[in-house]
Amino acid sequence: MTSNSGGGIQGNHNQRVRYLDGYEGDLSRLIGRYATEFGLVIAIFAVIVIAILLDPTNAYLEKTWYNAKEILRHASILGIFAMGAGIVIISGGIDLSSGSMIALSGVICCSIILGLCQYTGLVDETGNPITANLPTWFLTVAISGTLGVGFIVGSFHAWLITVIRLPPFIATLASLVGLRSLGRVLIQDVNRVFTPNANTQIYIRDAAYKSLGQEWYIPLVICIVVALVLFTLMRSMVTGRHLYAIGGNEDAARLSGISTEKKKWLAYCIGTMTAALAGILYSSYVGGAMPDRDGLGYELNAIAAAVVGGCSLAGGLGTISGIVLGALFLRVVIDAVAKTVKNNPDEFQGMIVGLLVVLAVTFNELRSQKVGRKKFFPGALGVVNIFTLTVLMGIVAMLVTSDGEMAYGYPLKIVAGCIAAGVTCGVLVARKWLESRPIGGLDGTLLGRYLKAGKELWDRALCWLANTLPARAFNYLIRNYSNFSGRATRAEFWWFNLISLIFVLVVCMGLLYLQAVFGGIQPPGERWEGWRAFSTIYTLAILIPTLALSVRRLHDRGKNGWMMLVGLIPVIGWVILFVIVCLDSASGDNQYGSNPKGIGGPSPDSGEETGKAEQVS
Numbered sequence: 001m002t003s004n005s006g007g008g009i010q011g012n013h014n015q016r017v018r019y020l021d022g023y024e025g026d027l028s029r030l031i032g033r034y035a036t037e038f039g040l041v042i043a044i045f046a047v048i049v050i051a052i053l054l055d056p057t058n059a060y061l062e063k064t065w066y067n068a069k070e071i072l073r074h075a076s077i078l079g080i081f082a083m084g085a086g087i088v089i090i091s092g093g094i095d096l097s098s099g100s101m102i103a104l105s106g107v108i109c110c111s112i113i114l115g116l117c118q119y120t121g122l123v124d125e126t127g128n129p130i131t132a133n134l135p136t137w138f139l140t141v142a143i144s145g146t147l148g149v150g151f152i153v154g155s156f157h158a159w160l161i162t163v164i165r166l167p168p169f170i171a172t173l174a175s176l177v178g179l180r181s182l183g184r185v186l187i188q189d190v191n192r193v194f195t196p197n198a199n200t201q202i203y204i205r206d207a208a209y210k211s212l213g214q215e216w217y218i219p220l221v222i223c224i225v226v227a228l229v230l231f232t233l234m235r236s237m238v239t240g241r242h243l244y245a246i247g248g249n250e251d252a253a254r255l256s257g258i259s260t261e262k263k264k265w266l267a268y269c270i271g272t273m274t275a276a277l278a279g280i281l282y283s284s285y286v287g288g289a290m291p292d293r294d295g296l297g298y299e300l301n302a303i304a305a306a307v308v309g310g311c312s313l314a315g316g317l318g319t320i321s322g323i324v325l326g327a328l329f330l331r332v333v334i335d336a337v338a339k340t341v342k343n344n345p346d347e348f349q350g351m352i353v354g355l356l357v358v359l360a361v362t363f364n365e366l367r368s369q370k371v372g373r374k375k376f377f378p379g380a381l382g383v384v385n386i387f388t389l390t391v392l393m394g395i396v397a398m399l400v401t402s403d404g405e406m407a408y409g410y411p412l413k414i415v416a417g418c419i420a421a422g423v424t425c426g427v428l429v430a431r432k433w434l435e436s437r438p439i440g441g442l443d444g445t446l447l448g449r450y451l452k453a454g455k456e457l458w459d460r461a462l463c464w465l466a467n468t469l470p471a472r473a474f475n476y477l478i479r480n481y482s483n484f485s486g487r488a489t490r491a492e493f494w495w496f497n498l499i500s501l502i503f504v505l506v507v508c509m510g511l512l513y514l515q516a517v518f519g520g521i522q523p524p525g526e527r528w529e530g531w532r533a534f535s536t537i538y539t540l541a542i543l544i545p546t547l548a549l550s551v552r553r554l555h556d557r558g559k560n561g562w563m564m565l566v567g568l569i570p571v572i573g574w575v576i577l578f579v580i581v582c583l584d585s586a587s588g589d590n591q592y593g594s595n596p597k598g599i600g601g602p603s604p605d606s607g608e609e610t611g612k613a614e615q616v617s
Contacts, residue, residue: 036310040325044332051336059339069216071328071335076223077213077281078301079327083230084274085299086306086323090234091267092247092315093161093168097175098275098302100183101153102295105146105279107183107190110202110289112142113209114194127196134206143280150276153179154269161268162261176299183291203288213285222281223324226274228544231320243267247315275302297350304353305330308360330356348399377432386428394421488552490584496549500542553581 052060060067081098088095116122116138117129124130153175160171184200192198204210212218234240242263245253254260283289309326311318333356337348377386397420398413551561557580566573 034319034321036322037319037325040309040322040329044325044329047329047332047336051339054340057339067335071331072220073213073216073285074335075328075331076219077278077285078298078305078331079223079324080219080226080281081271081275081278081298082302082305082309082327083226083320083323084271085302086309086311086318086320087230087234087243088168088267088271089303089306089311089313090247090315090318091243091264092250093264093267094172094303094313095157095268095271096169096172096299097153097157097179097272098278099295099298099300100176100179101150101272101275102279102282102298103289103291104153104179104183104186105150105276106283106289106294107187107202107291108149108276109142109146109280109283110204111186111190111194112145113138113204113206114190114202116141118194129194131203132205132207134209136208139206139209146276146280147273150273151269153276154272155265157268157272158261158265162264180291183289187289187291200292201288201290204284205287209284210287211284213281213283219281222277226277227320227324230270232544234320239263239266244316247317249316300350300353300357301330304357304360308356313361326360351396375435377428377435382432386425386432389428390421390425393424394418396420486552487556488549489556490553490582493549493553493581496545550577550581557581557583 048060052058081102085095085098113131113134114129117131117134122130122134157168157171157175160166161168164171187200187202188198191200191202234243242253242258243266245256245258246260246263250260279295282294286294305327306318306323307313307326308329309318309322309324311323330353333352337352341348376382394417398417401413401416547564551564554561554563559580563580564577567577569576
């Protein structure tokens with residue numbers, strides 16, 4: 001670098017400017033990449049607030065913990081098979097068999113349990129299987145067999161689609177009809193063989209089996225584990241990149257050397273096996289198998305959660321985190337309607353799910369087009385649909401409003417319907433008027449100036465947000481603690497563990513205080529439910545950061561990240577890994593460079609080589 005007066009100061013200034021610009025650019029990329037997730041989080045809180053304001057019984061405030069557990073339980077079961085359906089959608093396919101697979105898997109799991117009871121002689125004097133206090137290996141065999149059936153069904157779907165060349169819609173539509181019918185026929189034969197009566201239902205009375213679905217945290221833990229595995233698959237592994245490539249352009253992916261048939265096989269097996277897992281949890285929640293009702297219509301819920309979470313039905317787009325938040329948002333909306341609509345709220349579920357699917361697909365289409373040039377209400381067709389949407393929103397508002405109440409001397413239903421119809425009509429008419437203006441025709445008007453000023457204020461707000469300390473810290477955590485590439489120093493490893501330990505101690509003291517104030521001091525042997533919830537959620541929350549940091553410590557030692565598999569060996573494997581990650585950095589360079597910046601260096605998406613020092617000339 002050419003020497004000049006004050007060159008060192010100027011060089012440091014340039015590095016500082018690039019440092020801040022890097023954070024701002026990384027935050028902009030982060031917001032752009034996870035825009036759907038941020039929007040869903042805001043929407044979830046907005047729905048909860050609206051439900052609290054509209055609910056006359058204040059159920060969310062008076063029974064907060066109970067409602068939170070119920071929402072998390074149902075959202076977790078939905079999220080498990082929605083992630084499988086989402087991966088199929090990302091790969092360019094569609095799976096309509098989720099609901100029927102849930103029904104069939106419940107029948108298979110309960111049938112295996114009945115068969116094992118008969119095989120081992122666990123029957124009463126009348127010949128009925130004793131399904132209480134079952135051995136653990138009964139449940140292990142039943143769950144494994146059910147997941148195996150899910151793998152077989154997924155393989156059958158892949159064969160129909162990749163070999164027979166049936167469209168995915170037709171192949172899975174046949175399963176939608178056939179699997180449920182198979183379950184209804186199978187359950188009668190199973191009852192006829194293993195019980196004295198030919199019933200159409202199977203009941204399991206084992207407490208451990210029922211706890212799989214009735215204990216709220218077990219579905220949550222399973223959902224988080226499945227999400228972490230699939231998130232790693234889709235984000236950090238070559239197979240996930242191939243699934244995105246197949247969904248984006250299958251012909252180009254095939255010409256690039258990707259084995260599209262095998263990747264589709266994997267996608268459809270994941271879809272059916274996650275549905276089978278959800279079916280096991282659902283059957284344990286209801287205490288048995290009822291194939292005529294289990295999972296009825298759940299395939300639409302799975303597709304809705306995936307689409308709301310950002311998946312494109314054309315394929316190639318979507319994230320696991322978005323699908324999970326989409327499932328949570330869908331469940332929160334359904335629960336909010338059940339709290340605010342007192343007259344048969346279950347009848348509104350299908351309408352709500354269908355409306356959310358339409359809105360989500362519309363929003364995805366808007367994001368992929370130039371919205372300013374798109375005309376949504378052209379000509380006479382637009383006028384007719386403005387009238388249709390206005391009437392529809394008025395009718396929906398009337399249906400969800402309680403009976404018997406008055407407002408301004410008129411029934412509240414009529415007032416709510418008129419207000420909703422008027423607001424909808426005004427918004428749509430304003431949109432049509434804007435579409436009738438020529439492109440750029442608003443620039444010289446008062447409205448155009450206000451829109452331009454609003455956009456400038458929005459850009460300034462984002463720029464300010466990008467340089468605030470919380471935003472930079474959040475960006476730093478996302479960049480480095482979910483990244484398995486790069487190097488990590490020994491000091492960073494110890495600081496991470498120290499901060500984690502301090503956080504655990506602070507939360508434990510807080511839980512002790514809450515237990516003493518609100519729950520009283522419990523006798524020995526009894527545990528407050530909050531301890532179990534906190535320990536489970538916290539362990540899963542730090543799982544990915546801990547694994548990422550350990551892998552990068554291995555990189556810094558010159559080892560391969562796959563050496564983490566040594567940790568599967570009890571005790572000995574843990575000791576070996578702990579000794580390795582606690583050693584100092586290996587001498588010499590490796591593929592991640594000799595001078596890492598921070599924990600992982602620059603973001604993988606920043607265009608720089610990870611771990612290389614930036615040269616400022």
